[in-house]
Amino acid sequence: xxxxxxxxxxxxxxxxxxxxKAICSLHKKVHFQRGNFMLKEGQVAGEYLILEEGLxxxxxxxxxxxxxxxxxxxxxxxxxxxxxxxQRIPSKENIQALTDCICWKIDFGDFQNLYHSITGFSEWxxxxxSQSLFESKQRAVSMITDSATERYLKLLEEKPSVVQNAPLKxxxxxxxxxxxxxxxxxxxxxxx
Amino acid sequence: xxxxxxxxxxxxxxxxxxxxKAICSLHKKVHFQRGNFMLKEGQVAGEYLILEEGLxxxxxxxxxxxxxxxxxxxxxxxxxxxxxxxQRIPSKENIQALTDCICWKIDFGDFQNLYHSITGFSEWxxxxxSQSLFESKQRAVSMITDSATERYLKLLEEKPSVVQNAPLKxxxxxxxxxxxxxxxxxxxxxxx
DNA sequence: TTCATTTCTTGTCATAGGTCAAGTGGTACT
DNA sequence: AGTACCACTTGACCTATGACAAGAAATGAA
Numbered sequence: 001x002x003x004x005x006x007x008x009x010x011x012x013x014x015x016x017x018x019x020x021k022a023i024c025s026l027h028k029k030v031h032f033q034r035g036n037f038m039l040k041e042g043q044v045a046g047e048y049l050i051l052e053e054g055l056x057x058x059x060x061x062x063x064x065x066x067x068x069x070x071x072x073x074x075x076x077x078x079x080x081x082x083x084x085x086x087q088r089i090p091s092k093e094n095i096q097a098l099t100d101c102i103c104w105k106i107d108f109g110d111f112q113n114l115y116h117s118i119t120g121f122s123e124w125x126x127x128x129x130s131q132s133l134f135e136s137k138q139r140a141v142s143m144i145t146d147s148a149t150e151r152y153l154k155l156l157e158e159k160p161s162v163v164q165n166a167p168l169k170x171x172x173x174x175x176x177x178x179x180x181x182x183x184x185x186x187x188x189x190x191x192x
Numbered sequence: 193x194x195x196x197x198x199x200x201x202x203x204x205x206x207x208x209x210x211x212x213k214a215i216c217s218l219h220k221k222v223h224f225q226r227g228n229f230m231l232k233e234g235q236v237a238g239e240y241l242i243l244e245e246g247l248x249x250x251x252x253x254x255x256x257x258x259x260x261x262x263x264x265x266x267x268x269x270x271x272x273x274x275x276x277x278x279q280r281i282p283s284k285e286n287i288q289a290l291t292d293c294i295c296w297k298i299d300f301g302d303f304q305n306l307y308h309s310i311t312g313f314s315e316w317x318x319x320x321x322s323q324s325l326f327e328s329k330q331r332a333v334s335m336i337t338d339s340a341t342e343r344y345l346k347l348l349e350e351k352p353s354v355v356q357n358a359p360l361k362x363x364x365x366x367x368x369x370x371x372x373x374x375x376x377x378x379x380x381x382x383x384x
Numbered sequence: 385t386t387c388a389t390t391t392c393t394t395g396t397c398a399t400a401g402g403t404c405a406a407g408t409g410g411t412a413c414t
Numbered sequence: 415a416g417t418a419c420c421a422c423t424t425g426a427c428c429t430a431t432g433a434c435a436a437g438a439a440a441t442g443a444a
Contacts (some may be wrong), residue, residue, distance in 0.1 A: 062337040070329060083326040084319050119308055124279050129321050134275040136328040137262060143335040144368035145254040148401070168422065176336035181401055183423055340431070360392060373431055375393055 003027075004050050004074065006104060012127070014120030023114055023121060027104040032097040039095040044088055045105045048080035054101030055165050058093045059173075067094075069174040072162045079103065082129065098166055128189055148177045149185050195219075197268060198296060204319070206312030215306055215313065218294040224289040231273055231287040236280055239299045240272035246293030247357050250285045251365075255364050259286075261366040265356040271295065274321065290358055340369045341377050 010023055027050070032038060038056065039045055056073040058081065070093060073079045084091035085108060089130040114121045142151055152175055156163050163171060172182040196214040202215055219242070224230060230248065231237055248265040250273065262285060265271045276283035277300060309346045334343055344367055347353050355363060364374040 060333060062333075068333055068336055082322045086322040116311055116314070122308070122314055125318070126321070129318070129325065130274045130278040133321065133328060136325060136332060140328065140332045140335060141252060141254075141260055141262060143332060144260055145363070162290060167420095173336070178402060179422075180403085180424080184401090187423080190203045359390095370432060371392075372394080372433085374432095379393080 009050055009076065009078065010121075012124040013176040014123050015118070016120070018137060019118050019120060022023050022118070026114070027106050030103050030105045032101040032103065034097055034100050036097045037094060038079060038097065038103075039091055040086070040092070041092055041094050042090045043084070044090055045085040045108070047105050048085060048111070049103040049105050050076060051075055051077050051079050052102040052104060054103075055098040055161060056095060056101060057098055057166065057170055057174075058095045059170075060093050061092055067173065069170045072098075072159060072160055072166060072170075072174065074161050078128070082132070098170070127171060143176055148175060148181060149189065151175045152182065152185050153189065198242060201242055201268065201270065202313075202316060204312055204316040206315050207310070208312070211310050211312060214310070218302040218306070219298050222295050222297045224293040224295065226261055226265070226289055226292050227338055228289045229286060230271060230289065230295075231276070231283055231285070233284055233286050234282045236282055237273050237277040237300070239297050240270060241295040241297050242292045243267055243269050243271050244296060244317070245288040246295075247353060248287060248293060249290055249358065249362055249366075250287045251362075252285050259365065261362045264290075264351060264358060264362075264366065268351050270320070274324070290365060337343070340367060340373060341381065343367045344374065344377050345381065 004135065006024040006027055007020055009150070010020055015023075017086060027119070029052075030049070032054070041060070051073055056079050057069050058071045059067045059069045061067050079095060081091045081093050081095060083089060084093075090133075093160060115125060142154065146154070155171070155175065168182055168186075169179045170178040177185075198219055199212055202212055207215075221244075222241070224246070230241060233252070243265055245267060248271050249261050250263045250265075251259045255257050271284045271287060273285050273287060275281060276285075307317060308314070328334055334346065338346070344363075347363070347367065349363045354363040360378075361371045363372040367374065367376075
């Protein structure tokens, strides 16, 4: 099994080589085509994915039916809807492949067994989730303190592959602006 | 020990009465005076609190030195800086009592012992954290889809005690607007 | 009670970004 | 080749909210 990627994702001081092997062996390779949904709102997530290749977004619908991109997932990242997976409730979010994707999948049941039998794994999981929470809070603060242009430039720096590969309208809704505005911002910031 | 509050907070299908007792017995009552800091940026959190009485806020500083309130904690809520506590890193946030407070405190070491010895407790913790993550993501979406007035009305509905007890400037920075704007919004929406 | 300080309100004016609508270029299907 | 549909750009105008500044009202300390 070609699991270099997984070893990197699960790297944690409390996890031994044997434990890592056990964890990795429960992942299966899966493919998604551009446009496919990994999770649709209303479904209960039964697994999560580790993205080896491709670009993914999550989004919700606002009351006007417009969709708001809530996150982008790039290579080496965990693609997951946490509330649905861990609280066993229907997802409010959709998760969709923006390009063809290669992923490693692990089922919730297998995950649970590891989580409750390997101390280091539950530590890893908690650390991962606290990092996600931190990033989410940062996003909210950025919406308050940064201008649209600053938010765009930050995204460009932190996830250049998103800016290069995602349609402008998805990037715009992620940044909290209209696509017209993003088009103007891009024009301004490119001309240098 | 008067632990009705704690029993309510730790309510979870996988936790037995004995386990709940063990968990509650590791909490100690502590008091804070209005204005006191429960955590300052730069410190590593060594505990978390359950708020029995009072009102608390967390905040960060933006690059102009202004502070941005990132959250309010009301009675029965867990007052915590997740990243610092679980990743053992210095906090970027401050946590401060807005009124005199009565809390129940549990130390990180005691928490860890429970977390790794009681299956239901690690499930409870994960569920709690995934709920926090959900709320944080909702906040980011609300910043995008809702007007300032709508955000204010939502806060009023969800946490009326905050609107009644927190200074206007903290509420304003939490909502992502200036205090002048909030003052006008309040005037508009009150006149009914 | 007085003075100082903070909190909140209100006014005027400025601006980032929204709305709506038209236009261009690309891609896919028939 | 023609048609339909996206994705993106651009223009003209509008609006919510910010910036700044001056009061008023409340709070707290001496």
